[in-house]
Structures are given as C-alpha cells and as structure tokens.
Amino acid sequence: MPTMDRLRAMNYFVRAAELGSLSAAARSLATTQPTVSKQIAALEAALRVRLLERGPARVVLTDEGARFLDSARRLLEDYDEAVTALDERTRQPRGLVRISAPVALGELHLNALMLQALQQYPELRIDLLLEDRFVDPIEERFDLMVRIGHTLPPDLVARELATWPRYIVASPDYLQRHGRPRRPQDLVRHPFLRYLLGADDTVQLTGPGGTVDVPVTARYRLNSAVALLDAVRDGAGIAFQPCWMVNELLRRKELVRLLPQWTGPSQTVHLVYPPRRRQPMRVQLMLDLLAAKLRAL
Known part of the structure; x- marks a missing residue:
C-alpha cells in the first residue's frame, strides 16, 4: 500500500473511530461511505489486523484498533506539521480555517475581520459558522471557536480573552x-x-x-x-x-x-480549540487576529 494512500486511509480510520460511523466520517471528509469503507479495509489488509467492527449503524474499535488510534493521530499530526513548516517558509498562510462564533458577535464584529483577513492573505480560506449553540470541534472539524458564557469541556484548550x-x-x-x-x-x-x-x-x-x-x-x-x-x-x-x-x-x-x-x-469570552502540539500557520494567524479583536471590544 503506497505511503500517501496509507496516510489517507489512516485519516479515514481516525475520523470513523472519532465519529463512530463510516457515513459520518464520509460526510466530514466530503467523500462517500463506500470510499471510506474501502480505504479502511485496505489499511486493515496492509496491517493484517482488524481495526473496526462494523455494525448496521455504528463502528466500534477492536482492541488492536484502540491501540493503533493514538499512534495514527500522532502520525497524521506530524505530517500536518511537516507540511505546515514548508508553508511557513513562504510566510504566507494558506488553506482552510474553520471558525465557530455566536451569531450577534459574528454579524456585528467578526465578519468584517474575516473579510480583512481574506483581502490581506490571498491564499487563505475561511468557513465562519455563526450559531449560538456549543459545537463539538472534534466532530464538526472546527479549528477555532469563540464562546461566550458556556461551560467549557475539559478536553479542549480555552483561552480567556476578556470580561x-x-x-x-x-x-x-x-x-x-x-x-x-x-x-x-x-x-x-x-x-x-x-x-x-x-x-x-x-x-x-x-x-x-x-x-x-x-x-x-x-x-x-x-x-x-x-x-x-x-x-x-x-x-x-x-x-x-x-x-x-x-x-x-x-x-x-x-x-x-x-x-x-x-x-x-458580565460576559466572559474564550477562544476554544482542540489541543495540538503546534497550530498550523493559518490557524495561529486567525487565533491572533481574533484574540486582538475580542480584547479590543
């Protein structure tokens, strides 16, 4: 199994394990359920182990799959960091940053900030989801979340910015x-x-x-x-x-x-994001811009 195909299959496996179903993984990765199933099966064949038990609606990690999951996550993070390091040598942030924020704050203040960032950095792309509910950044693939006055999950990084x-x-x-x-x-x-x-x-x-x-x-x-x-x-x-x-x-x-x-x-505002050893340049840029904007308010 070629290395790049193996990395892609590992990404499909990690998403399926995190979300608990092949179809949910397919939706989050903008592909099809048969593609995800085929890639994971090819990975299992290459490793000669069963990683997931498939049910009608959900998948469950096998013992071997549970042991492999953390290693797969670390390997994918290392690969992302290596690609990010190459990007940073050009000093131009590029790629997609997905951000969640409350509706009013986004409409009144953050939308203008996003447009300024897009104008200044032509290779940057931004998804800004404006909802008042608390989104799960792992399941819904968000890089950054702006939260006001919510209980914050302990498994996320939360930076308090202002009261x-x-x-x-x-x-x-x-x-x-x-x-x-x-x-x-x-x-x-x-x-x-x-x-x-x-x-x-x-x-x-x-x-x-x-x-x-x-x-x-x-x-x-x-x-x-x-x-x-x-x-x-x-x-x-x-x-x-x-x-x-x-x-x-x-x-x-x-x-x-x-x-x-x-x-x-009073209201307390936090920037919330999944823990990782190093943020990609595009995410760190938006984190810094959001922090400066929210403190100024």
Missing part, C-alpha cells in the same frame, strides 16, 4: 415617553426586554450597594441578540446589553446608559 460588562440601556425616545429610572428599584415600573434562554423574572445588578436582585416585567423575550438590540433601539423597553454591542450606539447617542454605576452580570 465584558452588561449595561442597562434604552432609547432616547423610550425615556422621553416613560421617564428615566434613577435607582434599581425604579426598574420595576418599566417593561424589560430579555434574551429568551435562561431569562427569569428578576435581574441582578452590581453597584455601590453590592449586588441586588430586582423583579422586572419581561413583556418581550426572544432568542436573537441582534433582534433584541433592534427592539431596544425602536423604543420597546429597557434591556441589558453587553458593552461590545452598544458602545458605538452610546457614543452616537442612539442609546442611553441608565444607572451608570450599576452593571448586569
């Missing part, structure tokens, strides 16, 4: 119609706009008097941070908003920060 305060904001039009709250207890008389997930009937504020819980009336709850911001700008009510979403609007006086000595629960 963002959340402000209480409203539009000038809303305040003209309803008046301005002067203390936390005044919020009881105002309609609150809330992000749907995890929202309850109280808001927590931290300020000169410590931390207080204030009961509020949430007349409108929704699961889109961008739509929530639009509702605030349209004068529908008062809301918590993270500083990175509203700083520019506050500067332009399109929104007003209320109770400026008080803030809501």
Whole structure:
C-alpha cells in the first residue's frame, strides 16, 4: 500500500473511530461511505489486523484498533506539521480555517475581520459558522471557536480573552415617553426586554450597594441578540446589553446608559480549540487576529 494512500486511509480510520460511523466520517471528509469503507479495509489488509467492527449503524474499535488510534493521530499530526513548516517558509498562510462564533458577535464584529483577513492573505480560506449553540470541534472539524458564557469541556484548550460588562440601556425616545429610572428599584415600573434562554423574572445588578436582585416585567423575550438590540433601539423597553454591542450606539447617542454605576452580570469570552502540539500557520494567524479583536471590544 503506497505511503500517501496509507496516510489517507489512516485519516479515514481516525475520523470513523472519532465519529463512530463510516457515513459520518464520509460526510466530514466530503467523500462517500463506500470510499471510506474501502480505504479502511485496505489499511486493515496492509496491517493484517482488524481495526473496526462494523455494525448496521455504528463502528466500534477492536482492541488492536484502540491501540493503533493514538499512534495514527500522532502520525497524521506530524505530517500536518511537516507540511505546515514548508508553508511557513513562504510566510504566507494558506488553506482552510474553520471558525465557530455566536451569531450577534459574528454579524456585528467578526465578519468584517474575516473579510480583512481574506483581502490581506490571498491564499487563505475561511468557513465562519455563526450559531449560538456549543459545537463539538472534534466532530464538526472546527479549528477555532469563540464562546461566550458556556461551560467549557475539559478536553479542549480555552483561552480567556476578556470580561465584558452588561449595561442597562434604552432609547432616547423610550425615556422621553416613560421617564428615566434613577435607582434599581425604579426598574420595576418599566417593561424589560430579555434574551429568551435562561431569562427569569428578576435581574441582578452590581453597584455601590453590592449586588441586588430586582423583579422586572419581561413583556418581550426572544432568542436573537441582534433582534433584541433592534427592539431596544425602536423604543420597546429597557434591556441589558453587553458593552461590545452598544458602545458605538452610546457614543452616537442612539442609546442611553441608565444607572451608570450599576452593571448586569458580565460576559466572559474564550477562544476554544482542540489541543495540538503546534497550530498550523493559518490557524495561529486567525487565533491572533481574533484574540486582538475580542480584547479590543
């Protein structure tokens, strides 16, 4: 079995072992299930061992396959690093970087960063998936993930980049119609706009008097941070908003920060990625660009 064919077959084997099925491996590698099956069978024949037990829906590692898996991963990583080292001698990042990020952060800030990177590095390609759910970087083949406020799995590398305060904001039009709250207890008389997930009937504020819980009336709850911001700008009510979403609007006086000595629960942002001994140049570049951008917010 030629060396390059063996490397390809090992890649198919590792993906099938990680995902638990030949069809899932085929989808992740943009090929067909028969191709994956044929390549792994050829690898097993070359090694003279059975690596996977095939079932109707799933594959399971044999004892020999479990022992071979770690070695195969290391060999593939070494090969990738060798190719990366050749690329780095040209000082031009090239190839695909797959990034996952929350929807609002991506639309408002990261999309522009991606376009700048593509313009500056003509051989770079980027997949940017904007979803608020936590994706599995191993199963879904992501190089980098931007996460805000999620529980972080222990088997991933997580770099904490910034902690963002959340402000209480409203539009000038809303305040003209309803008046301005002067203390936390005044919020009881105002309609609150809330992000749907995890929202309850109280808001927590931290300020000169410590931390207080204030009961509020949430007349409108929704699961889109961008739509929530639009509702605030349209004068529908008062809301918590993270500083990175509203700083520019506050500067332009399109929104007003209320109770400026008080803030809501802060957001912590992490860059998350699978552990590897060395990041390819293209991934390290995007990691550095994202870190700088997120800290600046």
